[in-house]
């Protein structure tokens with residue numbers, strides 16, 4: 001029988017991680033839902049601290065939670081700060097999920113990542129590929145923590161009947177991204193590099209690795225829309241992939257970003273940097289069958305992201321945003 005959707009209207013909805021790329025897009029998207037959006041900054045509540053999480057949860061009593069807070073970064077950050085990536089993420093998700101159970105949260109959506117799947121998973125990657133093979137070494141620490149988050153949701157559902165579930169977003173980008181070159185993912189990194197190269201009249205732009213890895217890219221406002229859709233329409237134990245089915249090689253991505261930015265120099269490679277997973281495009285069939293698809297093309301998404309970057313970061317003279 002068709003289940004009625006979970007209505008967010010008039011609900012108290014906590015977006016954990018509201019200042020981040022995804023969290024800020026969720027806050028924008030939730031404006032259309034007629035709910036009370038609850039947020040808290042890390043100066044008031046360090047989510048690695050269970051006492052602080054419990055106090056916040058008791059004081060604010062959310063009905064629903066989007067768990068979009070995490071220690072996040074691109075390939076270099078993941079590869080060089082393994083302890084932070086495993087510890088912070090385990091603590092954040094365990095604290096929030098356990099506290100949500102004890103304070104009677106009706107519904108919780110945990111955000112995993114496409115990097116939880118085995119490095120050599122079949123492509124496109126079906127949800128069933130989880131835990132069927134070895135992980136990509138550069139992000140294994142983060143992936144293990146994210147897998148634990150999925151399992152926490154499943155365990156609390158089985159033992160306590162909590163309506164907690166997970167989505168696995170693919171590589172995201174968009175307004176509000178992290179543009180710090182040593183911490184960021186590939187889209188914001190290449191945008192900063194192309195922007196600087198254009199401003200400085202440079203002849204080349206350096207990309208990491210061979211340029212051959214393939215990535216599926218999802219615009220963050222589409223991702224937030226997909227997450228709200230899942231919150232309203234999905235209540236199962238199995239995680240759902242959340243992607244765009246739009247795939248591009250890193251070399252092609254660099255060319256597209258150069259076109260958007262207007263940089264016409266040559267692309268060169270720093271092959272001392274890792275490629276990471278050779279390919280990770282997800283099978284989005286389950287979510288599509290429920291009725292959701294990402295509407296934004298990569299070129300549109302890149303143009304919107306660059307506009308945001310220029311208006312908010314890149315145009316500010318001397319702004320200390322880039323740590324090359």
Ligand SMILES: NC(=O)C1=CN([C@@H]2O[C@H](COP(=O)(O)OP(=O)(O)OC[C@H]3O[C@@H](n4cnc5c(N)ncnc54)[C@H](OP(=O)(O)O)[C@@H]3O)[C@@H](O)[C@H]2O)C=CC1
Nearest residue numbers: 017019020021022042046047069070072111113169171172
């Ligand atoms: N970006 C991507 O490509 C992908 C992201 N995801 C997942 O989506 C979710 C959101 O990622 P994204 O928005 O990109 O990440 P961001 O780094 O942009 O945002 C993370 C948010 O979490 C908050 N946070 C981190 N640690 C703590 C802490 N100890 N206490 C309180 N708040 C904390 C940050 O707070 P503050 O602002 O104070 O730093 C920030 O608001 C994550 O679960 C991530 O794994 C999944 C797939 C791809």
Ligand SMILES: C[C@H]1O[C@H](OP(=O)(O)OP(=O)(O)OC[C@H]2O[C@@H](n3cnc4c(=O)[nH]c(N)nc43)[C@H](O)[C@@H]2O)[C@@H](O)[C@@H](O)C1=O
Nearest residue numbers: 074075078113115139184185186189207208209274275276
């Ligand atoms: C979302 C996902 O993100 C991470 O995985 P990733 O997809 O490998 O992340 P990435 O965006 O940093 O890189 C994608 C590709 O792009 C290449 N690349 C070229 N030039 C730059 C560059 O300048 N910066 C970066 N960061 N990458 C570059 C880079 O070498 C790689 O081949 C996970 O750790 C994990 O955190 C996770 O969940």
